[in-house]
Amino acid sequence: MKGGSILEGAGFLVFGDNLDECQNFCRLVRKFSKSYGLRDLGPNGPTDRPVYMFAATESSTRDQEVRFGLYPCGRYEDWQKGRRPYIGHEDPDIIVCRIDSGKDVPKPVFAAEFNSSIPAGNNAWQRFPRIAQAAEKGIPFLYVVPVCDAEVKDGNIRSLRHPNSIIQIGQMILMEKWKTMSLTIFLESPWYAEGLARGLATREVNGKEGEMVFAGLVIAELLRSAGFAGDAELLMEKSFRTALNEMLEQMAAFVETDFALLKGHGVLDATSRRSVIDAWWSRIKTSQSIPPRFDFWDWQPTRLLKAGIPFGKTMSTECKYDSRMNPLMTLRSKPSPSEIREFCKTWSIELDSYEVRGVRDEVLKKAESIPLSYKHPPNELGFIFNTKDFARLVNSVYPDLPSSIVDRISKAKPPLLFLPIAGYVMDTGGPAFSRPDKGLVGLVTTVFGRSPHFNERVVLLYSELVPEGWQTGLHAATTSGKDWKEAGSNNLWRELASLATIVVCDVHGDGVAL
Amino acid sequence: MKLEDLLLVQPGKISEDHVVNFLAMLFTEPDWLRVYYNPPSGSWKAVNLYRKGYLYSQVGPKRGVRLIKRPDLAVQDARQSSLVRLFLMEAKVDRSDWEADLPEKMRAYFEGTADGKATGLRNTPFFHKRSLPGGPWECLKETDSDYNWFKDTKVEYLFCFAYTVGKVSADSEVSKEIPWLTEAANGVSDSCPSLFLCISWKEPIPDPRVAYAFSRTFPEAIAGRVKSALASYTVKSDLQ
Numbered sequence: 001m002k003g004g005s006i007l008e009g010a011g012f013l014v015f016g017d018n019l020d021e022c023q024n025f026c027r028l029v030r031k032f033s034k035s036y037g038l039r040d041l042g043p044n045g046p047t048d049r050p051v052y053m054f055a056a057t058e059s060s061t062r063d064q065e066v067r068f069g070l071y072p073c074g075r076y077e078d079w080q081k082g083r084r085p086y087i088g089h090e091d092p093d094i095i096v097c098r099i100d101s102g103k104d105v106p107k108p109v110f111a112a113e114f115n116s117s118i119p120a121g122n123n124a125w126q127r128f129p130r131i132a133q134a135a136e137k138g139i140p141f142l143y144v145v146p147v148c149d150a151e152v153k154d155g156n157i158r159s160l161r162h163p164n165s166i167i168q169i170g171q172m173i174l175m176e177k178w179k180t181m182s183l184t185i186f187l188e189s190p191w192y193a194e195g196l197a198r199g200l201a202t203r204e205v206n207g208k209e210g211e212m213v214f215a216g217l218v219i220a221e222l223l224r225s226a227g228f229a230g231d232a233e234l235l236m237e238k239s240f241r242t243a244l245n246e247m248l249e250q251m252a253a254f255v256e257t258d259f260a261l262l263k264g265h266g267v268l269d270a271t272s273r274r275s276v277i278d279a280w281w282s283r284i285k286t287s288q289s290i291p292p293r294f295d296f297w298d299w300q301p302t303r304l305l306k307a308g309i310p311f312g313k314t315m316s317t318e319c320k321y322d323s324r325m326n327p328l329m330t331l332r333s334k335p336s337p338s339e340i341r342e343f344c345k346t347w348s349i350e351l352d353s354y355e356v357r358g359v360r361d362e363v364l365k366k367a368e369s370i371p372l373s374y375k376h377p378p379n380e381l382g383f384i385f386n387t388k389d390f391a392r393l394v395n396s397v398y399p400d401l402p403s404s405i406v407d408r409i410s411k412a413k414p415p416l417l418f419l420p421i422a423g424y425v426m427d428t429g430g431p432a433f434s435r436p437d438k439g440l441v442g443l444v445t446t447v448f449g450r451s452p453h454f455n456e457r458v459v460l461l462y463s464e465l466v467p468e469g470w471q472t473g474l475h476a477a478t479t480s481g482k483d484w485k486e487a488g489s490n491n492l493w494r495e496l497a498s499l500a501t502i503v504v505c506d507v508h509g510d511g512v513a514l
Numbered sequence: 515m516k517l518e519d520l521l522l523v524q525p526g527k528i529s530e531d532h533v534v535n536f537l538a539m540l541f542t543e544p545d546w547l548r549v550y551y552n553p554p555s556g557s558w559k560a561v562n563l564y565r566k567g568y569l570y571s572q573v574g575p576k577r578g579v580r581l582i583k584r585p586d587l588a589v590q591d592a593r594q595s596s597l598v599r600l601f602l603m604e605a606k607v608d609r610s611d612w613e614a615d616l617p618e619k620m621r622a623y624f625e626g627t628a629d630g631k632a633t634g635l636r637n638t639p640f641f642h643k644r645s646l647p648g649g650p651w652e653c654l655k656e657t658d659s660d661y662n663w664f665k666d667t668k669v670e671y672l673f674c675f676a677y678t679v680g681k682v683s684a685d686s687e688v689s690k691e692i693p694w695l696t697e698a699a700n701g702v703s704d705s706c707p708s709l710f711l712c713i714s715w716k717e718p719i720p721d722p723r724v725a726y727a728f729s730r731t732f733p734e735a736i737a738g739r740v741k742s743a744l745a746s747y748t749v750k751s752d753l754q
Contacts, residue, residue: 017555018554020551021553023539044517046720046721047746048532048540049535051520075531080526099520099523101519116558194653
């Protein structure tokens, strides 16, 4: 051990999923310390877990040096409950805490999630609740993803993907609501060139500066927490602007495939880019309101009807929802005459006045009272305007559903938000809640939960693995102060309790109103 | 806040994470290059190998359904350029987790199994490479001469099994492990040159302390380098 008492400054504890991630976080700060005017004092203490020490001098008061040390603490579960930080019911990859004495309970000042592989497809939203819970607590959060990646199994490339920009849309909303920084940092990837060639990456966002921007934001937060003012603020603003600009580039580039509801919205207009960044910076710094032309989270019903599919996912579960309900909620791109007849019957659309030729367009034009998404396999999300016929359809597929629930759906003020999810999957140890679905529910809560237009939010669980007595766990999640784990609850139920007003279970044919 | 006060903030328990972290901090550049790392709570799949100034990147199999074992840490000998020498390591909390077929299972992660049920990493071509340090990524094609270099090159394997006796107040608590370490080292097959290592952390500020033993066929030159790296952690009475 070396170093003696030379710290004499601010102490930061770095907690995480494991020591490697904590050490990497500290090394990254070290790698860019000189670029941001820090003096690297080197690691001090035990060689396997040293304190990484830095010094900085405020540019306005040249003589005043501030020191701080980062101490990698390793994984959360190795610490006693009162000695480790919590920022919600899920632990992110990294939580940095300020500590002033060895007896302090660590106080979180910053958190990050490193998604090193394929944040795309159904996994894209898996970690979203971690992002949301940090924002709710006012803790700055960075979500770090490769700019493009591939799914590889046994040496075979299954798919090449870009990170789904739904997450960035959710982060924009979180920043507006909680006035706290929540950004995505895109990192360099070996797959970038292939992604670029296939339209899955853009020239504007290549991830080359990602590590440096990440380090800039981290160092700014550390300096601010350690007592710096001016320099930290300047660095924070510069890094924030760079990161948000890249987020907006990605959102604009992939809006059609990732989130068609935002297509053509002013917030993604390249000519407004600077104004958008100014608006969000002012929001988190001085709580200024976002100009109405950039507000995209109100979800006016007229916009929902005109836009396309919000986002979709694939499905392989055999259930009544897939075989009976969803075919009547969607119209394939080339429907047969019988499919059109069934569809129109379900949704009370009079067919007689239309010619067979070109009838689909006419039907769709007429069908402003049916779900937004027209896709098979199932929609990820639907907005139901014809609640009466929807209630009839739900009741025909699930006849044992309590009549009070069917009535409530029928009488709901449209649009009704409808979210079908599997909810449960087969894991190595048996049935377990689906992590992507849990994340999706959290994402939908953030993106649509604030809108005053969705009075009823119906979630349908279509996995055959949903356990008997599932309502107990769900109710436990809604009851504060109860030992929710012992009552059979889990993080899926917690997320559902925040979003749903009605939950229907396919395999048991029952449901509850919350 | 003083450095000493910060260091006194310690976890309630020592876990596998501390063991593998010690190994990762010990076997590091410039002598050893990290090939693969899979600490607790990680399902790291990226595999990097080094050859003639290039870093080659690949995605390894996640699980081998009991036929193969992902090492917790794999490092490549940076001093060896005529062949690839890989040091594959497994970290556990308890020595009772040692299993005699562990080295062979870790080897199978790279070589695959004889019956072909598990494909080893050597049978998978690399997708990308970049010149060091930090050159741009290049996509490897089947026509490139180095597309299958890992399959064609000679590879030598070394193994390590490491465990911990946790926090200790006296060096003797580590010394007590030497008989088990020696017996385990003597018991491995000659085809699996192995290092057996016990780590503890002496309180109050947890400084690592180690005891260790090499198997018969562990190369002397490498053993010398390992001993040298471990010297400052080895309790005096345990020097071998």
